[in-house]
Amino acid sequence: MNQAVLILIKPDGLKKSLTGNILTRLSETKLEIVAAKMVRVSKELAVNHYSHLKEKPFFGEIIKYLQGELHDRKKVMALVYWGEDAIKKCRELAGATNPEEADPTSIRGSYGRITTTGVYENVIHVSSDVPDAEREIKLWFQPDEIIVDLYPTQEIVKKELRSNIWVS
Ligand code: IDP
Ligand code: MG
Secondary structure: OEEEEEEEEOHHHHHOOOHHHHHHHHHOOOOEEEEEEEEOOOHHHHHHHOHHHOOOOOHHHHHHHHHOOOOOOOOEEEEEEEEEOHHHHHHHHHOOOOOOOOOOOOHHHHHOEEOOOOOEEOOEEEOOOHHHHHHHHHHHOOHHHOOOOOOOOOOOOOOOOOOOOOOO
């Protein structure tokens, strides 16, 4: 069954210049990239993204982590991969949440670490199931940023929308 999955290259992955390595590893899946962008992560977006973990003792730290405050890199790369069994394939390549327990040949096993303050810095996020993927993709992307029709949309007309355009 074809599925969509949200992938984030987290700030530690960007700081360690791992973008190319991670995308190369993910290309082994033969899945299609249907959306990609760099994102400056607001606190609101980070809190929404990790809302299922808000009772955990490490919640505050992972919000700072996703916002780039632990790495002086205030951005993440967000991508949507699409294709047969996309979630399982990408999670297998990513490896376990705890980078020290992850298969050493997985992305997290190869490049992750646990900080002295206990944060699992695991360089990549991968949606965990189909409902999570839909929720997360809708959080990170607007329909027009994705080159296939993943979910139902409706057309609206935005009036007096303020935006920046190129000069000349
Ligand atoms: P996942 O990223 O493998 O889906 P989640 O349970 O959704 O794992 O946790 C989100 C993120 O929170 C993880 O990727 C990791 O960075 C961090 N995290 C999860 N569990 C722990 C923990 O027990 N200690 C420290 N950080 C954790
Ligand atoms: Mg998760």
